[in-house]
Amino acid sequence: MYIAGIGIIFSRGRGIESFSHALQKGWKPPQFIEHASFSDKPIPLYAVDQEFIMDKAVLGKSRRADRFCKMAVLAAWDAVKDSGLSDVLLNGSMSPGEDAPSLGIIHATALGPHTTTFRFLDDILDYGEANVSPTAFSHSVHNAAASYIASVLDIRGPTITVSQFVFSFHQALLLAQSWLEEKRCDFVLVGSTDECGQVMEYICRQKLHIADDGRIKPFHFSASPEAVPGEGSVFFLMTQEKNLPAPARYGEVYEISLFDHQNEEDAPDICLIETDGMTGDETACRNDIIPGAYVAGYSPLFGSFMAGSGFQCAAAALMLKRQIRYACPVQDNPYGVNLCTATEPSEIRTIYSFRHCCGHKKAVIKLRR
């Protein structure tokens, strides 16, 4: 299946050009957030600035939506716009006698709109069980974001939200592939969103090794890796339609492997290693490096989050489309792997994106030009 458009919102901006710009400019330190529970230790966080979520034109129908929903709506909207197919997909402007293609949504998240869930719990604790806000409740369900996307983009096709801690984005992509194969729809918006509210900052500090210098070090392959929590949303417009307009030619996801993946003899041009400190021991990730391939990892640009694999996939798609190899934003390289150290034009045909979990489970997304 082909990637026809990408929409993204992350700590450094909104839109694929912002992401491209970040890839070119390299690492920037995260924000350091003062947290009442850890007065001596601010928490590094790749937070999405509120200014990036302000778009009255797009969000008019979702003005009551929470931050989580708004990030997802904007990323989904931008993915369609980026494809250059919005007239066809959103406005249904077809030639006489032609029917508009159908569009589905698969939204992946690990933690859902938890800040709204806690706001609802505030209501229960502060006002009692019988005096809670129905708006907070209706927005606390995980599929509220997909509902807003459907409403804003007027999508009436299949709409599913999935929630996993392990390989959430990969599972969503796999289902999208099935939907397209079955012709359940012609295009699928597949995306992942997660936010990091104050309670989650506390949990991250308790559960993870936080990189107090703000630098995720993807190539340390450590048994106790360090994380810098992040947040954001990324959506891909996927289709089996080969004949896409030029802006929509990002490349093809030709395999999603969730189990028993064996490295092949043919090396890809680039191995993307998603080592962001979120899923424990990363020592086994070194085995993913395929001799002859460049190695890269871009999580230091957007932070660590469980459903964040989509961001890595967006970097891969951009590299394939623009035929540019982006320098790794953090290049600490104690094992001397063949890192992408400079941003430069390059002939890139295939990229494998690896994600490990708990040291033994592995998922791979394979992309090609």
Place this chain on the structure above:
Amino acid sequence: MKKVAISGLGVISAAGQGISETLETFSSGRRNGGRVSLFPTALSYPVFEVKKIPAQWHKEGMRTLSLALCAVNGALRDAGLPDDLSRLKVGVCLGTTVASQLNDLDFYRAYRKTGKAPMEPVNRFLEGNLAEAVAHAFKVQGPSLTVVNACSSGADAIGAALSWLRNGICDIAIAGGADELNRVPLCGFGSLGIMSESFCAPFDRERSGLNLGEGAGVLILESDEICRQRGKTPIGYLAGYGIAADAYHLTAPHPEGKGLEAALRKALAEAGITPDEVCFVNAHGTATPDNDKVEGTLLARIFGPDIKVLSTKGYTGHTLGAAGGLEAAFTVAALREEWIPASIGFVHQDSEIPLAPVTEKTPTEKGYGVSTSLAFGGNNTALVFASAFSHRYKSRTSPPISHKDRSTV
């Protein structure tokens, strides 16, 4: 299109554990509801609790997972499959709402008060992702997906598993949904003003809202070929799945049921049947004024006013993420048993709904049964099931869906 067999059913709800006990409850017309006993609450809405989860499946502080494990085990036994599934190409696709949220009130109260909180509830939450935890418990090596589509989660999990099987992603799928009775939805649905102070009455003129329930409903789905190769006779078939968004409102259904109509037509088209071939519809039927009016009107328009319709929520309450799984299992069981239970709670015909559900245990033919689910977020889902021995459902493949049909979904 690959024919997908159902080889096992597992259920647990206020109506009983296992299909036999549940059918007995249905047959007797008993309603095992009452006040909330699982946690202290000032709210007096009647609910449908599961009174006993077998100790073997009880996980402290993880009630949704406990319910799911119990139902999955029942379904695996029914399907003649082992506890250890590591040698088979199996996937797990389960729907839920409550288990996907970190909503532990004690944890949050402690955090608010002191800025610190114990991590046990967080650990339970992280270990309790439904599909991941079930996959771990039964050593499943294939894909695992937790669907969180609010009240259609269980039905959509079954639909997603159908896609996996048709595309060869797995040979066998454990699919359905589970949800516990929890304070958050109890307060939330209360705040929306859609909970009844008495036992719910789906499709009744005097209906005053839903009752919450809890439970788990699981189907074992597999390719017909694999099922027969291992010497198992299918209980029935999953013939069609339709899903469509209203794109209308976060909590209210589209007033004309546009999304539900699209979902139903898609599911029927996939099954390759016309509405007149459907023997009965196990409706979502929550007993809220809006849902039942929209759903009842649409079902009458598509299937005719004489279609046999029921809602089982009068026996189980609205089990949220479990509802689609439970009702799918009840639909398959009804096709096998050739009867549907009385749609308990219904007494008075509503002049605004041009059909009436069945009021007594009613015989049905072998053939097709439909289960519908509507959800927060405007999602609509329809599943079409076929009897195992229906002469009509052989290896018929559905006709190609026209581009026009797809575009209207």
